[in-house]
Amino acid sequence: MNVLELNHVKKTFDGKLEVLTDISLNVQKGEVVAIIGPSGSGKSTLLRCATLLTAMDSGELSYMEQKAAWNDDSGRAVYALDLKKIRSYFGLVFQNFNLFPHYSVLKNLMDAPVSVMKRDPQEVRTEAMELLKKMGLEDKADSYPCQLSGGQQQRVAIARALAMKPEILFFDEPTSALDPELTGEILKVIRQLAEEKMTMVIVTHEMSFARDVADRVIFMDGGVIVEQGDPKDVIEHPQEERTRQFLSRFADR
Amino acid sequence: MNFSNLILQLFQGLGNTVLLFVLTLAFSLPLGLIVTFGRMNKWAPFHKLKDHSANKFANALSNLKPIQLIFRFFISILRGTPLMLQIIVVFFGPYYAFGMKLAASYRVIAVVLAFSINYAAYFAEIFRSGIESIPVGQYEAAQVLGYNKKQTFFKIILPQMVKRVLPPVTNEVITLVKDTSLAFVITYTEMFTIAKQVAAAQTTIVPLFVAGLFYFIFNAIVAWGMERLERSMAYYN
Numbered sequence: 001m002n003v004l005e006l007n008h009v010k011k012t013f014d015g016k017l018e019v020l021t022d023i024s025l026n027v028q029k030g031e032v033v034a035i036i037g038p039s040g041s042g043k044s045t046l047l048r049c050a051t052l053l054t055a056m057d058s059g060e061l062s063y064m065e066q067k068a069a070w071n072d073d074s075g076r077a078v079y080a081l082d083l084k085k086i087r088s089y090f091g092l093v094f095q096n097f098n099l100f101p102h103y104s105v106l107k108n109l110m111d112a113p114v115s116v117m118k119r120d121p122q123e124v125r126t127e128a129m130e131l132l133k134k135m136g137l138e139d140k141a142d143s144y145p146c147q148l149s150g151g152q153q154q155r156v157a158i159a160r161a162l163a164m165k166p167e168i169l170f171f172d173e174p175t176s177a178l179d180p181e182l183t184g185e186i187l188k189v190i191r192q193l194a195e196e197k198m199t200m201v202i203v204t205h206e207m208s209f210a211r212d213v214a215d216r217v218i219f220m221d222g223g224v225i226v227e228q229g230d231p232k233d234v235i236e237h238p239q240e241e242r243t244r245q246f247l248s249r250f251a252d253r
Numbered sequence: 254m255n256f257s258n259l260i261l262q263l264f265q266g267l268g269n270t271v272l273l274f275v276l277t278l279a280f281s282l283p284l285g286l287i288v289t290f291g292r293m294n295k296w297a298p299f300h301k302l303k304d305h306s307a308n309k310f311a312n313a314l315s316n317l318k319p320i321q322l323i324f325r326f327f328i329s330i331l332r333g334t335p336l337m338l339q340i341i342v343v344f345f346g347p348y349y350a351f352g353m354k355l356a357a358s359y360r361v362i363a364v365v366l367a368f369s370i371n372y373a374a375y376f377a378e379i380f381r382s383g384i385e386s387i388p389v390g391q392y393e394a395a396q397v398l399g400y401n402k403k404q405t406f407f408k409i410i411l412p413q414m415v416k417r418v419l420p421p422v423t424n425e426v427i428t429l430v431k432d433t434s435l436a437f438v439i440t441y442t443e444m445f446t447i448a449k450q451v452a453a454a455q456t457t458i459v460p461l462f463v464a465g466l467f468y469f470i471f472n473a474i475v476a477w478g479m480e481r482l483e484r485s486m487a488y489y490n
């Protein structure tokens with residue numbers, strides 16, 4: 001079953017800058033997709049369209065075979081009136097974490113399940129503590145985000161997203177805001193999630209990570225998918241000239 | 254009149270000063286938040302007229318935000334004219350404009366009303382700058398987690414806003430303590446009114462000095478309280 005179906009997404013900013021030109025992306029349950037591509041190629045915009053942060057101009061979007069957006073007669077995207085259920089299917093991990101600074105780590109994890117999903121606080125607390133343990137942060141439950149390192153904050157952000165039990169988790173350059181020595185701890189966590197068959201779409205510049213962890217790599221440039229396929233094929237034997245050019249910049253890594 | 258008698262009289266005035274201070278804060282802070290909502294209202298009934306052609310009139314009309322405009326207008330009047338004038342207008346306005354005879358008790362109502370509206374305008378602008386300083390990522394994180402608009406505002410944005418606006422709000426609150434003395438223009442018997450009366454009757458400046466000391470002590474207490482409040486929110490940044 002496809003967890004995510006995105007068809008023919010178009011997005012233009014300010015009526016002129018065409019950022020996404022006809023992108024389609026389906027993600028199956030348990031699949032890990034890595035999106036690579038130069039800066040400005042529209043990777044973030046694609047994730048933002050998928051997570052309903054940005055409205056696409058036209059295109060179709062559905063999660064778990066439930067329609068979130070479709071085209072009307074004039075070919076413009078219209079969104080479902082009630083997106084609450086749809087939102088519960090996905091989570092997003094931001095480049096700069098976006099934790100709630102006034103909440104403790106535990107409250108960051110617990111608040112949405114309790115106040116959005118109306119779940120039992122005791123049960124949520126137990127699960128949140130398990131998640132923190134999994135992230136190696138069980139002793140940080142009562143800390144505040146500002147007391148944590150960048151790597152720890154990003155692990156809290158991942159745990160916060162997981163606490164909502166999403167079907168699919170999006171990552172937008174989850175290690176780009178971190179010092180190089182801290183990226184490893186985040187990649188390790190994502191690797192572990194991949195082993196547990198979490199469905200994920202990861203925008204990343206970590207090529208060796210993408211090659212090792214992803215089931216499929218997508219190379220985007222200029223608002224289109226230039227090339228996609230098995231990670232080893234795309235990263236080690238790219239077919240397209242643009243992909244080769246882009247990857248050559250990472251050759252020394 | 255001896256000194257302890259003077260102190261006693263000023264203390265009676267101080268009661269009215271504190272009453273005005275407390276009521277003004279109690280009304281102007283929530284009212285300020287409501288005014289902020291109006292000031293930040295983005296409703297633009299003609300936004301569909303927006304085109305990218307050269308029609309300047311249609312473009313200008315498409316940007317028109319009537320609610321925001323009304324609030325901006327009132328805020329600029331309230332901040333741009335003397336509070337003393339506003340007190341007079343609120344107190345005498347109903348009589349001069351409509352010939353309404355108002356009971357003596359209207360004096361308190363008028364003074365609290367004038368102060369609350371005036372301070373709401375200042376608080377609104379402070380709140381607005383606080384809200385606008387919250388990173389957009391906070392809204393986005395909340396939205397992805399499924400918070401609705403109300404939850405996002407009250408659980409995520411407002412608490413962070415309060416922390417950020419505390420220093421400028423403290424400034425306003427300290428100014429308010431001193432501004433209460435302006436209520437003398439409609440002979441609301443707060444402390445300064447009494448001090449002036451006693452000073453005039455006995456041709457001595459001592460009552461004014463003592464009143465000044467009282468304001469100073471009042472503000473020292475206010476500053477102490479606000480500092481504690483600030484410290485109680487210092488657990489994050």
Ligand SMILES: Nc1ncnc2c1ncn2[C@@H]1O[C@H](COP(=O)(O)OP(=O)(O)O)[C@@H](O)[C@H]1O
Nearest residue numbers: 013014017019038039040041042043044045046
């Ligand atoms: N809100 C926006 N308004 C205008 N232009 C935008 C906006 N968001 C992104 N863009 C533009 O869209 C293009 C793609 O951006 P983005 O999706 O962030 O690329 P990437 O994540 O691949 O670096 C860039 O040229 C960027 O300047």
Ligand SMILES: [Mg+2]
Nearest residue numbers: 043044045173
């Ligand atoms: Mg990006």
